[in-house]
Amino acid sequence: MNTISDAALNGADSPGRGESFATLLGQWAGQFGAETAMTFLDYRTGADARAVSLSWRELDDRVSAVALRAGELATAGQRAAIVAEQSLDYAVAFLGAIRAGLTAVPLFSPALPGHTGKLAAVLADCAPRLVLTTTGQLDGVRDLLAENEGALPGTLAVDTLEPVRGDRSWHRPHPDEPAYLQYTSGSTRTPAGVVLTHRNVLANAGQACRAYGAETGCTTTVSWLPLYHDMGLILGIGAPMVGGLASVLMDPLAFLEQPGRWLRALSANQGAISAAPNFAYAYSASRVSEREKNLLELSRVVSLINGSENVLPSTIAKFQDAFAECGLRPEVHRASYGLAEATVLVSVTETGKPPRQVTFDRDRLAAGAAVPADGDRSTTLVSCGRPAGQWLCIVDTDGRPLPAGAVGEIWVSGPNVGEGYWRAPEASASTFGRTLAGPLADAGSIREGDGDERGWLATGDLGTIFEGELYLTGRLKDLIIVDGRNHYPQDVEQTVEAHPAVRPHSAGAFAISNGEGEAAVVVFERAKDLAADADLAGIAAALRAEVSTRHGLKLHDVIFMPPGGVPRTSSGKISRALCRARYQDGEFAHRRLA
Numbered sequence: 001m002n003t004i005s006d007a008a009l010n011g012a013d014s015p016g017r018g019e020s021f022a023t024l025l026g027q028w029a030g031q032f033g034a035e036t037a038m039t040f041l042d043y044r045t046g047a048d049a050r051a052v053s054l055s056w057r058e059l060d061d062r063v064s065a066v067a068l069r070a071g072e073l074a075t076a077g078q079r080a081a082i083v084a085e086q087s088l089d090y091a092v093a094f095l096g097a098i099r100a101g102l103t104a105v106p107l108f109s110p111a112l113p114g115h116t117g118k119l120a121a122v123l124a125d126c127a128p129r130l131v132l133t134t135t136g137q138l139d140g141v142r143d144l145l146a147e148n149e150g151a152l153p154g155t156l157a158v159d160t161l162e163p164v165r166g167d168r169s170w171h172r173p174h175p176d177e178p179a180y181l182q183y184t185s186g187s188t189r190t191p192a193g194v195v196l197t198h199r200n201v202l203a204n205a206g207q208a209c210r211a212y213g214a215e216t217g218c219t220t221t222v223s224w225l226p227l228y229h230d231m232g233l234i235l236g237i238g239a240p241m242v243g244g245l246a247s248v249l250m251d252p253l254a255f256l257e258q259p260g261r262w263l264r265a266l267s268a269n270q271g272a273i274s275a276a277p278n279f280a281y282a283y284s285a286s287r288v289s290e291r292e293k294n295l296l297e298l299s300r301v302v303s304l305i306n307g308s309e310n311v312l313p314s315t316i317a318k319f320q321d322a323f324a325e326c327g328l329r330p331e332v333h334r335a336s337y338g339l340a341e342a343t344v345l346v347s348v349t350e351t352g353k354p355p356r357q358v359t360f361d362r363d364r365l366a367a368g369a370a371v372p373a374d375g376d377r378s379t380t381l382v383s384c385g386r387p388a389g390q391w392l393c394i395v396d397t398d399g400r401p402l403p404a405g406a407v408g409e410i411w412v413s414g415p416n417v418g419e420g421y422w423r424a425p426e427a428s429a430s431t432f433g434r435t436l437a438g439p440l441a442d443a444g445s446i447r448e449g450d451g452d453e454r455g456w457l458a459t460g461d462l463g464t465i466f467e468g469e470l471y472l473t474g475r476l477k478d479l480i481i482v483d484g485r486n487h488y489p490q491d492v493e494q495t496v497e498a499h500p501a502v503r504p505h506s507a508g509a510f511a512i513s514n515g516e517g518e519a520a521v522v523v524f525e526r527a528k529d530l531a532a533d534a535d536l537a538g539i540a541a542a543l544r545a546e547v548s549t550r551h552g553l554k555l556h557d558v559i560f561m562p563p564g565g566v567p568r569t570s571s572g573k574i575s576r577a578l579c580r581a582r583y584q585d586g587e588f589a590h591r592r593l594a
Contacts, residue, residue, distance in 0.1 A: 018172030020179065020198050021205075021241040022063060022099035026170075028244045029060035032217070037240070038247050040088045041265060043254040049261070054088055059095075061163035066096025066156075068164050070130055073154045076101030076171055078129035079181070081153070082228075083119070083141050085109045085134065086251040090227050091237050093132035093158045094180075101171030102130070104180035105193070106228040110140040118191065120148060122183050126193055126422060128153045135159055175199035181422050182230050182340045193422035194340050204343035204416035205238035207388040207449075209245075211348045212273050212303040212334065216244040219302065220269040223247070224255040224262055225276065230344040231308060235275050245273075259284040260292040263323070267296045275305035275336070277573065279505040282315045285322035299327030305348065306355075307336035309573055310472065310490045311382040313357050330354040337384035337472055341431065341457055343416045346392065347446075347470050349385035356383040358466060362551075365473060366487060368407045370464040376550070379491055383469040389449030390414030393456075394465055399437040403444040407473055410463045411436070413451040434458050446470065478576050480511040480520050480553070487520070487553050489576060495550050496522055501539045503527050506566050508579040512556070519556035522547070523579050523588060525563050536560055559588045 028037070037056040041049035054062065070080060080097040082104060084090045090106075097104040105126050110116055123131075123145070133141045135157045145152055173179070179201050181193035208214075214221075221240055225232030227249070240247040248265050255262050263284060266272045281304075306316070316333055324330075335355040336348040349355040359380040361373035393401050394408040402408045411434065420428030433455035440447075444465055462473045474488040481487070489509040496507045506525035511518040522543070526534075540558040547553055567578040582588060 018174070019202060020098050020173050021201070021238060022067070022095050022170065023172065024241045025056075025060055025063060025095060025099075028241070029056040032056040032244065036246055038088055038091060038249065040086075041248065041250045041254070041261070042087075043251065043257070043261065049254075052088060058163065059088075059092070061165050062092045062158075062161070063095040063099055064164040064168065064170075065161040066092055066132065066158050067099035067170060068168075069156060069161060070096055070100040070102060070132070073156065074100070074102055074129040077103065077177070079103045079105050079126050080130040080132055081105040081107050081123060081126065081128040082132050083107050083109065083123075084132070084137055084158075085111070086227060086249065087134065088249070089134045089159050091249075094227070094233075094237060095241075096158065097130075097132060098179060099170050101173065101177075103178040105183070106180060106233055107183070108226065108228045109137055110144045111137070116144065120144060122191060122193070124148055126181055126183075131155045132158055173198050175202075176419075178419070182233070182343070182418075183228075184340050192424055192427060195419040195422055196343055197419060200343050200416050200418055201234070201238055202242060203389070203414070204345055205234055205242040207390070207416060208234060208239050208345050209243040211345065211351075211388040212239075212305065213351050214239065214243045214245055214273060214302075215271060219243070219271045219273055220246040220248055222250075222262070222265045222269055222272045222274040224250040224252050226252055230340040231275055231305075231338070234344050235273075235305075255280070258287075260288045263288055263292070263296055263298070263326075266301050267298055267326070270300045272301050273303045273305075274301075275307065277308040278306055278311050278315050279309070281306060281319040282312075282504065285315075285318045288322065293323065293326055296323065296326040298323055299329065301328065301332050303334045303351070304332050305334045305336045307338060307384075311335045311355070311384075312494070313380050313382055316355065316382065335382045335384050337410075337461075337463075337470060339459055339461070341418050341459070342390075342412055342414070343418065345388050345416070346390060346412055346459075347384045347387045349383055349469075355385070356469060357381070358383070358471065362491065365407060365464075370405045370407060370466050370471065379488075381471045381473070384463075384472055385469055386446050387412070387414070387448045387470075390416065391445065391447045391449075391451040392470065393436070393440055393445035394463060395436065399434060399458075401436055401438055401440050401444055404465050404467075406444065407462055407464045409476055410459045410461045410470070410472075411456040412459060413456045415450065415452055417452060417454070417457045431458050431460075475576075478510065480509065480518070482511070482518050482520055482553060487551055492520070492522060492547055492551060492553065493524075493574075495547055496524055496543055499539065499543060499546070501527055501530050501534065502543075503563055506561075506563075506574070508566055508574045508576045510576045510580045510583075512580060512584060520553055521557040521559065521580075521583055522555055523559035523561060523566055523583070525561045525566050528563050557583075559583070561588075 039053040080102040364371040492509040493507040503525040
């Protein structure tokens, strides 16, 4: 087994050499040649996957072809949007844009249901000179672009290009040149594009390789996460380019149709590392059959990262119980915290140990103090571990560092933190490059690796440092404050989702102004097997009573939605902000149960 050597990570640690994901690809192509670099498991044509693979040399040649043609259509520094379906072509387009010296903008296909408006808004915001796509998506992309005002960018179907062989003199970026714009999931407004430099993304990909236990030539990343998503991009493309890792990709829909496909890919690839949001682990545990389990060998899995949304102890237990018979080891579970503004990864639990879980007094936690407790009015949080080569601290509303055990906003400092938001100086100033209003409190901060002289990133997330590890408690903007008491929406959502009439992972709890202050509303999807003539009013009354008993919170409104009816972001998470906006616009009025 070969750990990733200093030489292998040199491009990430010393980006002054003019390195990028694309230049590192060239180095691995020279070292590994015909060995498989990327595989896409295509389930679009049948129940069994059609595996499409590229060797390191083939990938390098295809990326060079895109870079050569893209360089003729756009000049270095201009934006190149990737608007395509999940595929190897997506990776080729992304790396080709970077090799050409363009600023890549990873986006999604116009065929993604319900998100055409967002795609159009993002394209208008980033104003690309070039759109990289595939033959199958070309007409849809051109139709979308034709509807927009302003100059039309050029389009290029990357799957039509013949590979370009031979060494060429490609762009060698300055480490502080933008590598790509990572658009956040968004809610009620046009999503913001985070400007990530080559220094940022190489640093974070290297931090991920070290933290997750990746080994050059031995590790395979397995991912169905969208490549336009921050975690999907680093796991599926970025970390493999930095660490010399093979990668196996799937379409998110292939996972949702049959989650066993993901487990089979983990089983088939020795030394697998993968990541998914919390719901995916619970979904897999409930949907994978005993017959499928008999075919799985999961003892060789290295790390399963659980992040992007709150990690629930019950989910970890359910997944481990479901697949322990397949050889899955408890210590491979890795709870993680991150955000697009920090490229993606900020902290992760320790390798070789199951994530720590601590039960806190819920009322004290809402009041700003993490105090261990038992009983009905308690909540169990899963540790998000320690920072991966970064500094983090907990601060109050004035930016003063707080001691250990206090709940406040999480601030992060490190080379992976982005430069700011694209063409949004005011939003950038309030989020990036912040200055602490006091000295770091040793027990209330964690410093691993180097901080950043550019200052601190105000994440907008709430958390606490307890016994040297980070515990995430919620989003600052999502706090429900009623009658002077704080309530974390995820706590309310878990209580609601425990009712058999509610579809799992479908609830959104949020606060609205009712003229007398803030009031709490919960919206959720009815379970698929709920009878058509079910007593919805009785269910609503039961939910109100349970929320009142467990949280001391009176629900102003209870909104039933059909399966799939609760709004989500393009990455699949419940959007509380969009729920709030639609509620205030009256879109849910006909589903209200007063």
